[in-house]
Amino acid sequence: MFTGIVEATGEVVSIEDADEGRRIEVAAPFSADLEGGQSVAISGACLTVEAFDAERFELFLSEETLERTYLDSIAVGDAVNLERALPADGRFDGHFVQGHVDGVGEVTHVEQVGDDWYFGFSLPDSLARYVVEKGSIAVDGISLTVADLRADEFTVAVIPATYDRTTLSEKSIGDPVHLEVDVVAKYVERLTEGYR
Structure with missing residues:
Protein backbone atom coordinates (compact mmCIF):
# COMPACT_ATOMS: atom_id res chain seq x y z
CA MET A 1 0.00 0.00 0.00
CA PHE A 2 1.22 3.47 -0.90
CA THR A 3 -0.10 6.98 -0.31
CA GLY A 4 0.84 8.79 -3.51
CA ILE A 5 3.20 11.10 -1.63
CA VAL A 6 6.40 10.85 -3.66
CA GLU A 7 9.49 10.51 -1.47
CA ALA A 8 12.07 11.32 -4.11
CA THR A 9 12.87 11.08 -7.77
CA GLY A 10 15.39 8.54 -8.98
CA GLU A 11 17.31 8.05 -12.20
CA VAL A 12 17.28 4.96 -14.37
CA VAL A 13 20.97 4.00 -14.62
CA SER A 14 20.82 0.70 -16.48
CA ILE A 15 18.36 -1.41 -18.46
CA GLU A 16 18.87 -5.03 -19.47
CA ASP A 17 16.42 -7.14 -21.42
CA ALA A 18 15.94 -10.56 -19.85
CA ASP A 19 13.88 -13.69 -20.45
CA GLU A 20 10.21 -12.78 -20.02
CA GLY A 21 10.89 -9.19 -19.00
CA ARG A 22 13.41 -6.48 -18.31
CA ARG A 23 15.75 -5.67 -15.44
CA ILE A 24 16.42 -2.04 -14.48
CA GLU A 25 18.60 -0.28 -11.95
CA VAL A 26 17.51 2.98 -10.34
CA ALA A 27 19.75 5.39 -8.43
CA ALA A 28 17.91 6.63 -5.35
CA PRO A 29 18.76 8.65 -2.24
CA PHE A 30 17.27 5.97 0.05
CA SER A 31 18.82 2.95 -1.67
CA ALA A 32 21.04 2.07 1.29
CA ASP A 33 17.95 1.78 3.52
CA LEU A 34 16.20 -0.80 1.33
CA GLU A 35 15.86 -4.53 1.88
CA GLY A 36 15.53 -7.34 -0.63
CA GLY A 37 11.88 -8.12 -1.36
CA GLN A 38 10.70 -4.64 -0.37
CA SER A 39 8.07 -2.90 -2.49
CA VAL A 40 8.86 0.40 -4.19
CA ALA A 41 6.50 2.32 -6.47
CA ILE A 42 8.29 3.39 -9.65
CA SER A 43 6.19 6.21 -11.14
CA GLY A 44 3.17 4.50 -9.63
CA ALA A 45 3.96 0.87 -10.51
CA CYS A 46 4.59 -1.38 -7.51
CA LEU A 47 7.78 -3.37 -8.06
CA THR A 48 9.98 -5.56 -5.87
CA VAL A 49 13.58 -4.78 -4.91
CA GLU A 50 15.81 -7.68 -5.99
CA ALA A 51 19.23 -6.25 -5.10
CA PHE A 52 20.61 -2.96 -3.79
CA ASP A 53 23.69 -1.11 -2.61
CA ALA A 54 24.30 2.33 -1.15
CA GLU A 55 23.48 4.15 -4.38
CA ARG A 56 21.09 2.09 -6.51
CA PHE A 57 18.64 -0.78 -6.52
CA GLU A 58 17.57 -3.38 -9.04
CA LEU A 59 14.05 -4.35 -10.15
CA PHE A 60 12.59 -6.87 -12.56
CA LEU A 61 9.77 -5.82 -14.89
CA SER A 62 7.65 -8.78 -15.98
CA GLU A 63 6.02 -8.96 -19.40
CA GLU A 64 2.71 -8.14 -17.69
CA THR A 65 4.20 -4.96 -16.22
CA LEU A 66 5.72 -3.96 -19.55
CA GLU A 67 2.39 -4.48 -21.34
CA ARG A 68 0.30 -2.47 -18.84
CA THR A 69 2.68 0.45 -18.26
CA TYR A 70 4.92 2.74 -20.27
CA LEU A 71 8.01 1.33 -18.53
CA ASP A 72 8.84 -0.54 -21.75
CA SER A 73 9.80 2.84 -23.24
CA ILE A 74 11.92 4.30 -20.44
CA ALA A 75 15.59 4.95 -21.15
CA VAL A 76 18.80 5.30 -19.19
CA GLY A 77 18.86 8.80 -17.71
CA ASP A 78 15.08 9.06 -17.30
CA ALA A 79 13.75 10.29 -13.97
CA VAL A 80 11.11 8.27 -12.09
CA ASN A 81 8.97 9.03 -9.04
CA LEU A 82 9.78 6.86 -6.03
CA GLU A 83 7.77 5.87 -2.98
CA ARG A 84 8.44 3.07 -0.53
CA ALA A 85 5.46 1.11 0.80
CA LEU A 86 3.64 2.63 3.77
CA PRO A 87 4.73 1.14 7.11
CA ALA A 88 1.91 -0.04 9.38
CA ASP A 89 2.65 2.74 11.87
CA GLY A 90 3.28 5.41 9.21
CA ARG A 91 1.49 8.68 8.64
CA PHE A 92 -1.13 8.53 5.90
CA ASP A 93 -1.15 11.80 3.92
CA GLY A 94 -2.38 11.05 0.39
CA HIS A 95 -5.00 8.45 -0.54
CA PHE A 96 -5.06 4.65 -0.84
CA VAL A 97 -2.73 3.84 -3.74
CA GLN A 98 -2.00 0.20 -4.53
CA GLY A 99 0.69 0.66 -7.14
CA HIS A 100 -1.46 -1.23 -9.67
CA VAL A 101 -1.47 0.79 -12.87
CA ASP A 102 -4.99 0.83 -14.32
Whole structure:
Protein backbone atom coordinates (compact mmCIF):
# COMPACT_ATOMS: atom_id res chain seq x y z
CA MET A 1 0.00 0.00 0.00
CA PHE A 2 1.22 3.47 -0.90
CA THR A 3 -0.10 6.98 -0.31
CA GLY A 4 0.84 8.79 -3.51
CA ILE A 5 3.20 11.10 -1.63
CA VAL A 6 6.40 10.85 -3.66
CA GLU A 7 9.49 10.51 -1.47
CA ALA A 8 12.07 11.32 -4.11
CA THR A 9 12.87 11.08 -7.77
CA GLY A 10 15.39 8.54 -8.98
CA GLU A 11 17.31 8.05 -12.20
CA VAL A 12 17.28 4.96 -14.37
CA VAL A 13 20.97 4.00 -14.62
CA SER A 14 20.82 0.70 -16.48
CA ILE A 15 18.36 -1.41 -18.46
CA GLU A 16 18.87 -5.03 -19.47
CA ASP A 17 16.42 -7.14 -21.42
CA ALA A 18 15.94 -10.56 -19.85
CA ASP A 19 13.88 -13.69 -20.45
CA GLU A 20 10.21 -12.78 -20.02
CA GLY A 21 10.89 -9.19 -19.00
CA ARG A 22 13.41 -6.48 -18.31
CA ARG A 23 15.75 -5.67 -15.44
CA ILE A 24 16.42 -2.04 -14.48
CA GLU A 25 18.60 -0.28 -11.95
CA VAL A 26 17.51 2.98 -10.34
CA ALA A 27 19.75 5.39 -8.43
CA ALA A 28 17.91 6.63 -5.35
CA PRO A 29 18.76 8.65 -2.24
CA PHE A 30 17.27 5.97 0.05
CA SER A 31 18.82 2.95 -1.67
CA ALA A 32 21.04 2.07 1.29
CA ASP A 33 17.95 1.78 3.52
CA LEU A 34 16.20 -0.80 1.33
CA GLU A 35 15.86 -4.53 1.88
CA GLY A 36 15.53 -7.34 -0.63
CA GLY A 37 11.88 -8.12 -1.36
CA GLN A 38 10.70 -4.64 -0.37
CA SER A 39 8.07 -2.90 -2.49
CA VAL A 40 8.86 0.40 -4.19
CA ALA A 41 6.50 2.32 -6.47
CA ILE A 42 8.29 3.39 -9.65
CA SER A 43 6.19 6.21 -11.14
CA GLY A 44 3.17 4.50 -9.63
CA ALA A 45 3.96 0.87 -10.51
CA CYS A 46 4.59 -1.38 -7.51
CA LEU A 47 7.78 -3.37 -8.06
CA THR A 48 9.98 -5.56 -5.87
CA VAL A 49 13.58 -4.78 -4.91
CA GLU A 50 15.81 -7.68 -5.99
CA ALA A 51 19.23 -6.25 -5.10
CA PHE A 52 20.61 -2.96 -3.79
CA ASP A 53 23.69 -1.11 -2.61
CA ALA A 54 24.30 2.33 -1.15
CA GLU A 55 23.48 4.15 -4.38
CA ARG A 56 21.09 2.09 -6.51
CA PHE A 57 18.64 -0.78 -6.52
CA GLU A 58 17.57 -3.38 -9.04
CA LEU A 59 14.05 -4.35 -10.15
CA PHE A 60 12.59 -6.87 -12.56
CA LEU A 61 9.77 -5.82 -14.89
CA SER A 62 7.65 -8.78 -15.98
CA GLU A 63 6.02 -8.96 -19.40
CA GLU A 64 2.71 -8.14 -17.69
CA THR A 65 4.20 -4.96 -16.22
CA LEU A 66 5.72 -3.96 -19.55
CA GLU A 67 2.39 -4.48 -21.34
CA ARG A 68 0.30 -2.47 -18.84
CA THR A 69 2.68 0.45 -18.26
CA TYR A 70 4.92 2.74 -20.27
CA LEU A 71 8.01 1.33 -18.53
CA ASP A 72 8.84 -0.54 -21.75
CA SER A 73 9.80 2.84 -23.24
CA ILE A 74 11.92 4.30 -20.44
CA ALA A 75 15.59 4.95 -21.15
CA VAL A 76 18.80 5.30 -19.19
CA GLY A 77 18.86 8.80 -17.71
CA ASP A 78 15.08 9.06 -17.30
CA ALA A 79 13.75 10.29 -13.97
CA VAL A 80 11.11 8.27 -12.09
CA ASN A 81 8.97 9.03 -9.04
CA LEU A 82 9.78 6.86 -6.03
CA GLU A 83 7.77 5.87 -2.98
CA ARG A 84 8.44 3.07 -0.53
CA ALA A 85 5.46 1.11 0.80
CA LEU A 86 3.64 2.63 3.77
CA PRO A 87 4.73 1.14 7.11
CA ALA A 88 1.91 -0.04 9.38
CA ASP A 89 2.65 2.74 11.87
CA GLY A 90 3.28 5.41 9.21
CA ARG A 91 1.49 8.68 8.64
CA PHE A 92 -1.13 8.53 5.90
CA ASP A 93 -1.15 11.80 3.92
CA GLY A 94 -2.38 11.05 0.39
CA HIS A 95 -5.00 8.45 -0.54
CA PHE A 96 -5.06 4.65 -0.84
CA VAL A 97 -2.73 3.84 -3.74
CA GLN A 98 -2.00 0.20 -4.53
CA GLY A 99 0.69 0.66 -7.14
CA HIS A 100 -1.46 -1.23 -9.67
CA VAL A 101 -1.47 0.79 -12.87
CA ASP A 102 -4.99 0.83 -14.32
CA GLY A 103 -4.08 2.47 -17.59
CA VAL A 104 -1.83 4.87 -19.43
CA GLY A 105 -2.90 8.40 -20.35
CA GLU A 106 -1.10 11.30 -22.00
CA VAL A 107 -0.40 14.87 -21.01
CA THR A 108 -2.86 17.01 -22.98
CA HIS A 109 -1.96 20.45 -21.68
CA VAL A 110 0.34 22.21 -19.21
CA GLU A 111 -0.27 25.75 -18.01
CA GLN A 112 1.37 27.82 -15.29
CA VAL A 113 -0.99 30.16 -13.43
CA GLY A 114 0.87 32.22 -10.85
CA ASP A 115 2.89 29.78 -8.76
CA ASP A 116 0.61 26.84 -9.57
CA TRP A 117 0.46 24.53 -12.56
CA TYR A 118 -2.55 23.03 -14.32
CA PHE A 119 -2.09 19.71 -16.09
CA GLY A 120 -4.57 18.00 -18.37
CA PHE A 121 -4.44 14.25 -18.97
CA SER A 122 -6.31 12.00 -21.37
CA LEU A 123 -8.66 9.54 -19.69
CA PRO A 124 -9.15 6.08 -21.25
CA ASP A 125 -12.81 5.09 -21.68
CA SER A 126 -12.31 2.05 -19.45
CA LEU A 127 -11.40 4.25 -16.48
CA ALA A 128 -13.77 7.20 -16.93
CA ARG A 129 -16.55 5.75 -14.74
CA TYR A 130 -14.18 5.58 -11.73
CA VAL A 131 -13.10 9.22 -11.86
CA VAL A 132 -15.12 12.02 -10.26
CA GLU A 133 -14.56 15.74 -9.91
CA LYS A 134 -12.79 16.49 -6.60
CA GLY A 135 -11.97 12.78 -6.26
CA SER A 136 -8.52 11.26 -5.92
CA ILE A 137 -6.41 9.84 -8.72
CA ALA A 138 -2.78 8.76 -8.88
CA VAL A 139 -0.79 10.08 -11.85
CA ASP A 140 2.68 8.53 -12.12
CA GLY A 141 2.26 7.58 -8.47
CA ILE A 142 1.37 11.11 -7.33
CA SER A 143 -1.81 11.52 -5.29
CA LEU A 144 -3.77 14.30 -7.00
CA THR A 145 -7.28 15.74 -6.86
CA VAL A 146 -9.38 15.96 -10.02
CA ALA A 147 -10.13 19.66 -10.55
CA ASP A 148 -12.16 19.35 -13.75
CA LEU A 149 -13.54 16.34 -15.58
CA ARG A 150 -14.69 15.78 -19.15
CA ALA A 151 -15.61 12.57 -20.95
CA ASP A 152 -12.08 11.82 -22.12
CA GLU A 153 -9.87 14.17 -20.11
CA PHE A 154 -9.31 15.47 -16.60
CA THR A 155 -7.39 18.38 -15.13
CA VAL A 156 -5.45 18.68 -11.87
CA ALA A 157 -3.98 21.68 -10.09
CA VAL A 158 -0.40 21.13 -8.96
CA ILE A 159 1.23 23.17 -6.19
CA PRO A 160 4.88 24.25 -6.52
CA ALA A 161 6.13 21.66 -3.97
CA THR A 162 4.62 18.79 -5.97
CA TYR A 163 5.81 20.22 -9.27
CA ASP A 164 9.37 20.62 -7.98
CA ARG A 165 9.63 17.25 -6.14
CA THR A 166 8.22 14.98 -8.85
CA THR A 167 8.72 14.21 -12.52
CA LEU A 168 5.77 16.45 -13.47
CA SER A 169 8.27 19.26 -14.01
CA GLU A 170 9.75 17.21 -16.87
CA LYS A 171 6.47 16.30 -18.57
CA SER A 172 5.45 17.75 -21.92
CA ILE A 173 2.30 17.47 -24.03
CA GLY A 174 2.05 13.95 -25.44
CA ASP A 175 4.15 12.31 -22.73
CA PRO A 176 2.67 9.14 -21.20
CA VAL A 177 1.57 8.89 -17.55
CA HIS A 178 0.46 5.98 -15.40
CA LEU A 179 -3.08 6.28 -14.06
CA GLU A 180 -4.47 4.52 -11.01
CA VAL A 181 -8.08 5.28 -10.12
CA ASP A 182 -9.40 5.22 -6.56
CA VAL A 183 -9.71 1.54 -5.59
CA VAL A 184 -12.77 2.35 -3.47
CA ALA A 185 -14.72 3.22 -6.65
CA LYS A 186 -13.87 -0.18 -8.15
CA TYR A 187 -15.00 -2.02 -5.03
CA VAL A 188 -18.26 -0.07 -4.87
CA GLU A 189 -18.97 -0.97 -8.50
CA ARG A 190 -18.27 -4.66 -7.86
CA LEU A 191 -20.40 -4.77 -4.70
CA THR A 192 -23.38 -3.10 -6.35
CA GLU A 193 -23.32 -5.09 -9.62
CA GLY A 194 -26.27 -7.25 -8.62
CA TYR A 195 -28.41 -4.20 -7.78
CA ARG A 196 -27.89 -2.31 -11.02
